[in-house]
Amino acid sequence: MPARAPKKNLPALRGAGERVLLRLKTRGAARAADISLALGISAEAVRQSLVKLEEEGLVTVTTEPPQGVGRPTQRWSLTAAGHERFPNAHAELTVQLLDSVRTVLGKGALDRLIDARESQMRATYEQALAGAADLNERVARLVELRAREGYMAEYWREDDSFLLVENHCPICVAATVCQGLCRSELHTFRAVLEADVQRVEHIVDGARRCAYRITPGAARSRKIRKKG
Structure with missing residues (x-):
């Protein structure tokens, strides 16, 4: 609990x-x-x-x-x-566009599109989280951003970690046909929070919500080991 x-x-x-x-x-x-x-x-x-x-x-x-x-x-x-009563970010149009990119330009072009979205998202989030005093404040600011984007985000602390929950996914339909979107969001969370982030529940896999366990310091430790 x-x-x-x-x-x-x-x-x-x-x-x-x-x-x-x-x-x-x-x-x-x-x-x-x-x-x-x-x-x-x-x-x-x-x-x-x-x-x-x-x-x-x-x-x-x-x-x-x-x-x-x-x-x-x-x-x-x-x-x-x-x-479906909750916002779903123009799901049908988004799926059609993703399918068109994959069909006309190929999977490589779709991957580049996802990478570009990830870079833009990371830059936006990094700017919003700049100057945060600690991980708790970074998580709080990220949750506020995601809530404004329609994810119904909330969080709480559990022992030495945080649980970030998104009760709604406004891009769920698009993410179902292009799971690279979900992977890029996970990469972005890890980068801007400077922590280890593991997805423990996933709407695309049939869960009611997406949930992420955030452990302080783990991501930084991995970077140090990699450099060594």
Whole structure:
């Protein structure tokens, strides 16, 4: 469990239904009672919102058998349509452009395009993180950047490392057909944070979110060994 509550940079949504959707997006499947407690709204308001969202095809419910004596547990989660309610960075057009580059110009041209994007992203992030006092501040600034870009990013500390979580991927469709985009983002994180960064959950592989474990000092140690 996290040592402390996550630092949030999530969009403000209106209405109980939108708040329920956002809760399911950022925290995964949950019971109606837990959603009510987390959002501070009545159980009846949550129930009505879930029923309406289910009718719209945005959420689905799974019934789990009781553990011992008691009633079955119902857990609500987003459907594919529910996930699509969140921004996806002109997914169809992006995929078409990537396919066109690969088909017309070849894989080498696509790789160069990804490298150029990585260089631009790294320069932008390095400028934003310049002057950060320590790894904690670098992570906080990176999370703020990613949240503004639509990744619903947050982070918290776990023992001697950090966990950076992105509850949404606005380029998910493009990344699915071109996983070089995901690799370049991982390279960028390692460079600008000056730390070891390992992806431990990946939306493209079917996870609910992308998550990165960040360990201080490891990247610098590898560079020193390589030079030696």
